[in-house]
Amino acid sequence: QKEVEQDPGPLSVPEGAIVSLNCTYSNSAFQYFMWYRQYSRKGPELLMYTYSSGNKEDGRFTAQVDKSSKYISLFIRDSQPSDSATYLCAMSPIGYSGGSNYKLTFGKGTLLTVNP
């Protein structure tokens, strides 16, 4: 079983739709949860960063973490064509780097297309 599972899609929605992206994980040590957006031929760009269980909102984006179910979600409200990208979830047991073995474990990514 992979440490992080993410449905690769592809997911196609009309402009203005609410998008729900999800990941499950098996490693109970994961404490920090991130969502990255990756446009074609670009590096990943951090969208949301959360610690432990709960919700975090930033504009049209909401990240949810349910540690009891080992399940994380990213919701995109009022989706726009410019949101078309691959969305990657990532996790880490620690939140800082340097002087310690810090690494991110990523899901496969979900390819999202928002149609005008």
Added chain:
Amino acid sequence: ETGVTQSPTHLIKTRGQQVTLRCSSQSGHNTVSWYQQALGQGPQFIFQYYREEENGRGNFPPRFSGLQFPNYSSELNVNALELDDSALYLCASNIAGGLADTQYFGPGTRLTVL
């Protein structure tokens, strides 16, 4: 755009050859991590460098090696290239002790092994 740059953008090599990829960290960042992203997959952690020393390694063989220089730039070297090494190679830099949201990825180098 982040301040992390990588070179070259694209590279084509043949099986058995050796390759060196380069990364220039964002100003002030002293930790560099390298990731391999195969087509249709998420990035996989190769290793991290901090203070010019390897500081953690993923499940990659010894033919993957790296260097970090005093100016915090970094190299990834891959010997005896295999077809499965074809991937996008990403470097990410951050400040030691900084939270995950201080880590920035470069645009990547796309390596094709024929």
